[in-house]
Amino acid sequence: xxxxxxxxxxxxxxxxxxxxxxxxxxxxxxxxxxxxxxxxxxxxxxxxxxxxxxxxxxxxxxxxxxxxxxxxxxxxxxxxxxxxxxxxxxxxxxxxxxxxxxxxxxxxxxxxxxxxxxxxxxxxxxxxxxxxxxxxxxxxxxxxxxxx
Numbered sequence: 001x002x003x004x005x006x007x008x009x010x011x012x013x014x015x016x017x018x019x020x021x022x023x024x025x026x027x028x029x030x031x032x033x034x035x036x037x038x039x040x041x042x043x044x045x046x047x048x049x050x051x052x053x054x055x056x057x058x059x060x061x062x063x064x065x066x067x068x069x070x071x072x073x074x075x076x077x078x079x080x081x082x083x084x085x086x087x088x089x090x091x092x093x094x095x096x097x098x099x100x101x102x103x104x105x106x107x108x109x110x111x112x113x114x115x116x117x118x119x120x121x122x123x124x125x126x127x128x129x130x131x132x133x134x135x136x137x138x139x140x141x142x143x144x145x146x147x148x
């Protein structure tokens with residue numbers, strides 16, 4: 001009986017649904033990793049998922065996420081090689097984005113700008129990919145087409 005009580009006291013793991021906006025085409029996959037502070041910006045986050053890319057918004061559901069503080073990092077793997085391709089000075093050739101749309105300026109964002117708190121119930125977060133090379137994606141196109 002005491003084992004049951006210990007399990008009942010533990011917070012329940014639940015899903016985090018990540019809606020990734022500004023996916024510029026249907027090539028490849030969109031990858032998302034949910035990382036604790038000590039793994040932020042690494043390639044070894046234990047909570048990961050991916051889905052085929054869909055222009056506009058691609059949704060990835062990460063099941064069984066324990067409560068805690070995390071930052072989501074996402075990229076559009078257009079050539080499906082399972083990594084973010086980089087150009088000169090390490091500038092990403094593929095779309096990248098972070099939770100809370102943390103700012104990417106002269107390097108990756110800070111943890112404090114990307115951190116989210118996940119509780120014990122299903123949660124949906126939104127982030128927007130940024131492309132630094134080539135077309136900027138559907139949202140960038142829409143912005144450039146708006147009347148001024």
